[in-house]
Amino acid sequence: MQWPRAGGSIYFRIGQVAEILGVETHVLRYWEKEFPELAPRKNRHGQRIYTEEDVRIAMLIKYLLYEEGYTIEGARKKLRxxxxxxxxxxxxxxxxxxxxVAERLKHIKDKLARLLQLLDRGTPLD
Structure with missing residues (x-):
């Protein structure tokens, strides 16, 4: 998968990862406890910082649990x-x-809808 590059390493906050995956942040925190492979680092402020690899692993976990119907234990074994x-x-x-890609398109569509609402109200974009 290709990720947008922004000057070097790519890091995501938990809210961004939750949005990418379409899950709540508490779900990601739970998965971190249940899946040793999902272990984002924390920055000096204690915020979780996910790498590209962390996001890929979270996507695999979601796939196994939600798409394939694995239990936590079964998903843990399959992921391993x-x-x-x-x-x-x-x-x-x-x-x-x-x-x-579908999630990115949905995100873009939502942003465009908000922009259209602002334009319809005559609200300046600046």
Whole structure:
């Protein structure tokens, strides 16, 4: 998956990751406790900082739990297998890429709708 580059390393806050995945932040915090592979660092202010790899892992967890219907324990085992042994199947990677693009398009659509509302009210954009 390609991520937008903004001058070097890419980091996401928990709210951004929650928005990308379409889950609440408390869900991500729960997954961090249940899946050792999902371990974002914390910055000096104690805020979670997710890397691209952390986001990919969270997407895999969501896929296993929500799409495939695994239990937490089953998803933990399958994730461990994919990461440490066999690799993520291509069809799963393709599904996640499609999901990511769909989420980006939804986000853009929502922003455009808000802009149109502002324009309809005559509110200046500056």
């Amino acid at each position: 297998q994919w990461i440490h042994e066999s690799g993520v199947p291509e069809n799963v990677q393709a599904h996640l890429k499609t999901e990511l």
